[in-house]
Amino acid sequence: MEGNFLDMISKKQRSHIMSSIKGKNTKPEIIVRSFLHRQGLRFRLHSKNLPGQPDLVFRKYNAVVFVNGCFWHGHNEPLCKNSHIPKTNFEYWWNKIERNKSRDKQNIEILKQLGWRVFMIWECELKNHCFLLKLLASIKSE
Template identity: 55%
Template sequence: MDIVSKEKRSEMMSKIRGKNTKPELVVRSLLHSMGYRFRLHRKDLPGTPDIVLPKYKTVIFVNGCFWHGHKGCPIYKPPKSNVQYWEEKIAKNKERDRINTLLLQKLGWKVLEIWECELTDLYTLLSKLRHQL
């Protein structure tokens, strides 16, 4: 299953991680290193997906755990002040995400979500992408 050595892999990962810190850029580098071709921010699709892989009829959203209310997130902790304000804001984002996912699925797209916290373990993320694409 493992095609690259441990050393090579951590070298790859540190390159990817070092070059870009923005979650979306990290995912793009990762996909690129896996040989996938993709387009970015297709405005003609619901929710303007961050990454679009036309060949796989798949779109990817890279979600910030806080803004998109990642349930069971190992990193993000719910805010302790202005609780109602944030809860409403995040609930609105989640509802919009849900609707966009439904619309995309209706159009025949497969929708993948990648959470910001998943970028702390790129190897697991890489396997997830391999499995789901």
């Protein structure tokens, strides 16, 4: 099937779907949180005093984690099936996702300048348990 699901539904349906998307406590985020908590790691959520409000903050390890949705944050991995920009209103979506990527890059740079170790895990990576194990090891390695 060529194209994106959002290209095949009405504008009204698309608007309803997009308005119901939340930025916090998403399913991918909860998967990561549950896994890391089961491994004994403790963290704070969505720290408002840090640039980009990282999804998880590990003060003990001076590390932050962003759990990124592949579509919204423009995952550039060729094998990722979730990051295709809809053909409908392509220019709008292209610009929006590019702004998101630019903002993410800026926030990551600021966090690094503040001395934080920044980790990012993508929604599509959660299908492979190895990525979670690698994230765990990376956080714990000081």
